[in-house]
Amino acid sequence: MAATAPPGVNVFLKLAPLTLAVFIAFLTIGIQLPVLPLHLHDALGMGPTVVGLVVGAQFAAALLSRAWAGNFADMRGGKRAVVSGFLFASASGLIYLASLSVIDMPQASVWVLVLGRVLLALAESLIVTGTMGWGIALVGPQNGGKVMAWLGMAMFAAYAVGAPAGVALNNYRGFAGIAVATVAIPWLALAAISGMRALAPTASRRTPFYKVLGAVWLPGIGLAFSSVGFGVITAFIALLFAAKSWGSSSLAFSAFGAAFIAARICFGHLPDKLGGARVALVCVVIEVAGQLLIWGADTTSSAYLGAALTGFGYSLAFPGFGVEAMRRAPPQTRGLAMGAYVAFLDISLGITSPLAGALAGAWGVGAVYLAGAASVSLSFLVALVLLSGKQKRG
Template sequence: MTISLREVSQKILGYVSLTFLGYFTIGLSLATLPIFIHQTLGFNTIIAGLVISVQYIATFLLRGYAGKIVDTKGPKISVLRSMLFFALSGLLLLLVFLFRSQPLLSLGLLLITRLFTGIGEGLVGASPINWALMELGDEHAAKAISFNGIASYGALAIGAPLGVLMVNHINYEALALLTSAVGLLGYFYCRTKTPYQVARKKAEKVSFKRVLLLVAPFGICLALGGLGFGSISTFMTLYYEHFNWQNGAACLTIFGVFFILTRLIFNKVIDQYGGLKVALVSLFVETLGLTVIAVAMDPLWTLLGAALTGFGFSLVFPALGVEAIKRVDQSQQGSALAAYGLFIDISLGITGPLIGFVANNMGMTAIYPFSTIMVSIGFAVVGNLLYQKRRELTP
């Protein structure tokens, strides 16, 4: 039966709405926790970065497990479990805020909270994408990956400033309760979805390590590009505080808005020009955006840099992801997307302590020049991959 493009989009949106709910719980505390750790609890930027990064380390460790669940039992189980962990993270976050008068206890509880959040992110990860591909087919991979990214970064762009507003105008505890409530909403919404019965053709068994090696060239480029987003999401609020500027969370919102608009407007360019070409241009634009932030002496220029960074980073994940899943058999796509997603987890996991170290030893103003250099290396690596591909195709 032929299905229209509109119906395809509607079905994909039905699945990636689960991604939105999961990442909305992450976004709520994203801009508030660095300041809470640094100013309320009194720990330095390195500690703040390390605590934030615990989430991404947990996500990294869960990707392979989630991919295996998707390939063997279907994505619904993985998503249901993720939502329960998001709900639990909200309850733990409530304890973190209630015990803020005891910094070490609060920090210890926050570490566990970030661990639970990371487990939730690792389980939801690529599961909605796989759910969509299982129903609609691999020919819609670029659209499914793009829509999933819109859902995740859109959720962060909405959740981060909302979290700041709640802290400023209500209290920390309200933010924690909302986090838990959204996690429960996601759980019960997921239960209404029809589970997909995995019944694909048998293929030669490939270990997750082997799949990881197959997608690694593209994942490394993704990881380098992810440093730009990581430096904005984790440290922009502290960066604004350093210059006595107001509303640092606006940068994450601007980043998210341009990220989403780019995917909506340019959603067909990957199919037209190929993943590597699109990734090359995208990383160049992201490098340009980070350069603007690095030299900006005014918050308006910083917002412009964040917009360019979001515009550039937007298509990096789907562009390289489409290339990555071409390396494996259809029956290993869940594992391939999970393995590919590991690299953004590594990137964001490293970003916190690495950028925190740079800020602590070289000053806040060194954050974005450093990030610019890292992303430009990713640009160079993609250029090399494109050059090698052209050589292979040339008779």
């Protein structure tokens, strides 16, 4: 089967083109991270609650599309899913441009932006499920943790590089520049995978989502709680810096991304080697420390360090819980299983953004990081349950 690779396969070389394509594609999201909240707040006059709702709309839409994207990848092949995702991402940039044509009507512009976010969510869903299924098929399930580590590293490297690039582009060309870049960048990603061979689909018929969901739900809950720290940084770190008059937040995104990448490079092999639950158990503690540091920060240095610790901890929590999820799922539904697993990330971020927006409006932006620390702490308990072996494997 295409899902089994020789033991001596060079994982890095096999995944290099795919990793590069994911990095390029996720620049479209990275350049928006520090810019979109400020565009909504400054250009359109929206408050924290609306900012949270618009940012969360992408995650909600991604959640609803995971089952479709997973079955698409299993039945039509990972490459077709990834190519379709790149095309959707480019189209979202056209919607962003359309939102600027009605900027004098802020509410209408917000709704058009929401449509663009939904389209970007479909793109992200196809890219994530497609690349994970495709990557695991290329190098074998025994290297599944490495696949999640390398592809995830590419995503967050794109966030780290994209954030300051987005700020610079926004300063130079405004949000229109962000929209044009969103249209253009995915085509570079398409070029990166053009020479990669497509593999045969792993399934011939649609698998009900609930069947796979039952196998991955517990690791998924661990992912959901651990993802809250990531969610409050992406949605609200720019507003925290603005509230404290600290200037641009782009370096906070870079600190998060740099620590995330360092953890993946140095320790990305550990979930496959030591077990996902054991690795996640340690890493969520580091993530909690980062959230608490941001909550209590009175200088930018403390906030940068908190973002870095959050990124380092979350970096290995994702593949840690992910390895546990993959081991519980039937191999022929690997794309759908990864879609189901990542759906818990969507649930987390979709709920976190609006709730944190309401919390910020009532208690100040800093309060969301105390709530983030409390939420991430719950994933520690999930890792303990997984480690104890009391949960029956699917």
